[in-house]
Amino acid sequence: MKIVPVEDFDLRREVEYGTPEQNAAAKRIVQDVKQEGDAALLRYTEELDRTKLTASGLRVTEEELKAAYTKVEPSFVEAISAAARNIRAFHEREKRNSWMDLQPDGSILGQIIRPLKRVGVYVPGGKAAYPSSVLMNVIPAQVAGVPEIVMVTPPATGGKEGINPYILVAAAEAGVHEIYRVGGAQAIAALAYGTETIAPVDKICGPGNIYVALAKREVYGAVDIDSIAGPSEIVVLADEQADPEFVAADLLSQAEHDEMASAILVTPSRQLADAVAAEVKRQLESLPRRDIAAASVEGYGAIIVVESLKEGISVVNRLAPEHLELMVQDPMAIVGLIENAGAIFLGAYSSEPVGDYFAGPNHIIPTNGTARFSSPVDVDDFIKKSSMIYYSKEALLKNGEAIMELARGEGLEAHARAIEVRLKREIEGRD
Amino acid sequence: MKIVPVEDFDLRREVEYGTPEQNAAAKRIVQDVKQEGDAALLRYTEELDRTKLTASGLRVTEEELKAAYTKVEPSFVEAISAAARNIRAFHEREKRNSWMDLQPDGSILGQIIRPLKRVGVYVPGGKAAYPSSVLMNVIPAQVAGVPEIVMVTPPATGGKEGINPYILVAAAEAGVHEIYRVGGAQAIAALAYGTETIAPVDKICGPGNIYVALAKREVYGAVDIDSIAGPSEIVVLADEQADPEFVAADLLSQAEHDEMASAILVTPSRQLADAVAAEVKRQLESLPRRDIAAASVEGYGAIIVVESLKEGISVVNRLAPEHLELMVQDPMAIVGLIENAGAIFLGAYSSEPVGDYFAGPNHIIPTNGTARFSSPVDVDDFIKKSSMIYYSKEALLKNGEAIMELARGEGLEAHARAIEVRLKREIEGRD
Known part of the structure; x- marks a missing residue:
């Protein structure tokens, strides 16, 4: 793992929006399904996923769901059900209530908070078919109160039947x-526009390949979509007391995701830097996904030696990483100074996989420096708000002139008259 | 105003993303400013806005701000300052705190909520140069705690100096x-990438012409942007007791915005429908923006007569309007049944301009049916969240096996080992 100066580092990468051919293909598929419904959906499933289905065979049956339980280890069921409980408990804390503000003049202003009605979750079929991502997309929507959550996933996963x-x-x-x-x-098109079999949704989330991403961009506006995730990243900020074996293991857990993933150590300790570099090399040897992790470490990994923890914090804020581990003596003294990071892991036992799978916070987190302005998936992603305005007669009489002044200042006379017609009526009514 | 069957109505319109030429022009301008900074900024200002400036002349001085006060009526200053107070008070209610959940095993999970650091507000120079929009963009950002808010606006407004x-x-x-x-x-490019004079921001909001919209799409990812608003809309749901003069005035206050604006009355009362149609015609006559309002009413306005209020509610939910007025006997009995509407105005005195300028809720509201899944601008648009995970040693010992089970279920061995290395150390430590 190379030790580099901080100037050489910027997590931002050019976002890939596909070739013109891929764009055209995604567009055509979306249009066809929008216009022809199930017929096009079945045709493309046969053509692209090499699976011949009928409309009535599209939906996974309760029997298949039951049968799936016989194909996985009971310990897996237990673990995923415990994870689901933790994720649910964490996201429950994010729920908000509609509220209103009763004014002395009898007016009522407020915000009505409601769940979306129907949400579609895309689960890819390839190497990124992660059960944990199912939980991370579905549970916040459920906690928000979304009454209908529907999942779509290719008919065959990773070449298997x-x-x-x-x-x-x-x-x-x-x-x-x-x-x-x-x-x-x-x-994606079926979720956005509906077919005879699949009712349309209000929002589509979940990762997918380039065609899925392009189709999501294509249908955006007709429905909402989540953001499109870039390669995964971890930054570990560590001081001299950090355990190099732990640090290296955590860096590699990110690097194994894919060749484009990025694992970075930032430390003021040259000794730790050397020890972690050695540990990464040693631990890499025995990893099943050694080639992927090695390519990631080689291409996007780095150890950045800084002057001080203070400089380290400023490097972290500039990187704005998806995941940040604070493996320092006193993480609480630092967490308040972190301005930009999607998820922050504190101390030696808060290894990133704790958050990837189990602790409760969401593992869908802004990548590519966007933690500067965006947030992990949460309940807020599955609600909508409506403003509520009840203005009393008294309030209108008191404030009507000011409102007309502002409307006329903008040259919008009809706005002013909508107020004036009411004020006049009151004045006439008094005569 | 035409009276039409409900089947003929759908507020959704094709979103305009500009011609290929406009796209290419916006792209080129953005690239040039990104690469050349102030030099390109000044060159395009001279070329496109016909104003020759120097870098030191870009910033509006405090003297100019003071001088502006001498050019507007004192009553305007008073009215806008009262509006600002109301908008601030409403948005203060939306603020949220960081929170944490202390677990019995000593773990701490939480959500850190922080303001964005720097936000740019675009204010257009043409006919849509609305002082009220300045407040509606700036105040939620301030309430969120954004320390730096910067405004950009063309050097000359509407042809005037x-x-x-x-x-x-x-x-x-x-x-x-x-x-x-x-x-x-x-x-937009200057805000996104910064120049020698203008420091880059984290988010850009505010409306603009097609080049502004295309440039915002172009820089999205490097910074966050707000959504791109469509033409304004109002739906009035009214019963037989509604005042036709009020209803017509409110419809016209929306119609005067632009030819593409949409004003719709939904009512079970044929009598009200006829009376409103006559009132619209009468009130239109004396409006300064008569031509615009008439074109809007003609092109996108309608009176939809329904069987019952219940059917009216279902029409409203399908339309998912930006603004909804409930001019009915008992609006509180209906508001709970409205699933989709950006802002809801209750009763005869809650005319839409009350919300456009003064009451407090934001006037930047989802258009084009997107109230199904999005919300008015609020404090949430100017914050970012970070998950916080502190896992205790006890928690890791208790849950480590389950986490490894899930990681191995996904074929991610390095994830499992990041946990295992810690469990092993504990077991060895005990020996």
């Missing part, structure tokens, strides 16, 4: 029972 | 003192 049973068990444990075996741009 | 003094007074009343006289795609 049928849908990955771990995915199905995760869905069932999360409480999702409306699942369709469709993937790709065609599944 | 200099910046509209109403805009400058609104900025000063809101408390914005960093203002630059630049507009168009070049201003």
Whole structure:
């Protein structure tokens, strides 16, 4: 793992929006499904996913869900169900109530907070078919109160026949029972516009390949979409007392995701830097995903030696990483100075996989420096707000002139008259 | 105003993303400013806004802000300052605190809520140069705690020399003192990437022409942007007791915005429908913006007669309007049944301009049916959240096996080992 100067580092990467050909293909698929419904959906599923289905076979049955349980270890079911409980408990804390403010003049102003009505979760079929991501997308929507959550996933996962049973068990444990075996741009179009079999949704979330991403961009506006995630990142800020074995293991847990993932150590300790570099090399040897992790470490990994923890904090804030571990003597003394980081892990035992799977906070976190202005997925992503304005007659009489002044200042006379017609009526009424 | 069946109505319109030429122009301007900074900014200002400036002349001076006060009526200053107070008071109610959850095993989970650091507000120079929009963008950011708020606006407003003094007074009343006289795609690029004179921001908001909109799309990712608003809309749901003069005035206050604006009455009363149609015709006659309002009413306005209030509610939910007025006997009996509407005005005195200018809720509200899944601008648009995870040694010992189970279920061995290395150390430590 190379030790580099901080100037050489910027997590920002150019976002890939696909080739013109991929764009055109995604656009065509979306248009066809929008216009032809199930017919196009089934045609593309046969053509692209090499699976011949009928409309009535699109939906995963309760029997299949039950059967999936027989294909996974009981310890997995237990673990995912415990994770689901923790994720639910954490997200419950994020819920908000509608509120109102009663004014002395009898007016009432407020904000009505409601769940979205129907949400679609895309679960990819390839190497990124993660049961944990099912929980992380579904549970915040449930906690928000979304009454209808539907999942789509390609008919066969990773070349094997049928849908990955771990995915199905995760869905069932999360409480999702409306699942369709469709993937790709065609599944996104079905969720956005509806077909004879699949009712349209208000929001689509979940990761996917380039066609899925392009289709999501294409349907945005007709429905809401989540943001498109870049490669995963971790920054570990560590001082001389950090355990190099722990630091290296955590860096590698990020690096194994894919060749583009980024694992960075920032430390004022040259000794730790050397020890971690050696540990990374040693631990890499025995990793099943050694090639991927090595490519990530080589291409996007780094150890940045800084002058002081203070400089380290400023480096972290500039990187604005998705995941940040504070492996320092006193993490609480530092956390308040972190301006930009999606998820912050404090101390030696808060290894990133704790948050990836189990602790409760969401693992869908802003990448590519966007933690500067965006946030991990949470309940807020599945609600909508309406302003409520009840203005009393007294309030209008008191404030009507000011409102007309502002409207006329903008040259909007009809706005002023909507107030004036009411004030006049009151004055006439008094005569 | 035409009376039409409900089937003919859908507020959704195709969103305009500009011609390929406009796209290319916006892209080129953004690239040039990104690479050349002030030099390109000044060049495009001269070329497109026909104003020759120097870098040191970009910023509006305190003297100019003071001078603006001498060009507007004192009653305007008073009215806008009262509006600012109300808007601030409403948005204060939306603020949230960071929180944490202390677990019995000593773990601490939480959500850190922080303001964005620097926000840019675009104020257009054309007919949509609204002082009220300055307040509606700036105040939620201030309430969120954003320490730096900067405004950009074209060097000349609507053909006249200099910046509209109403805009400058609104900025000063809101408390914005960093203002630059630049507009168009070049201003957006300066905010996104920074120049020698203008420091880059984390988020850009505010409306603008097609080049501004395309430039915002172009820089999205490097910074956050707000959503791109469509034409304004109002739906009035009214029963037989509603006052046709009030209803017509409110419909026209929306219609005068622009030819594409949409004003719709939904009512079970044929009598009210006829009376409102006649009133609209009468009131239109004397409006200064008669041509615009008439074109809007003609092109996008309608009176929809329904069977019952219940059917009316279902029509409203399908339309998902930006603004909804409930001019019915008992609005409280209906508001709970409204699923989709950006802002809801209750009763005869809650005319839409009350909310446009003065009451306190934001007037930047989802258009084009997107109230189904999005919300008026509020404090949440100017904050970011970080998850915080402190896992105790006890918690890791208790849950480590489950975390490893889940990681291995996903084929991510390095994730499992990041936990295992810690568990092993504990077991060895005990020996």
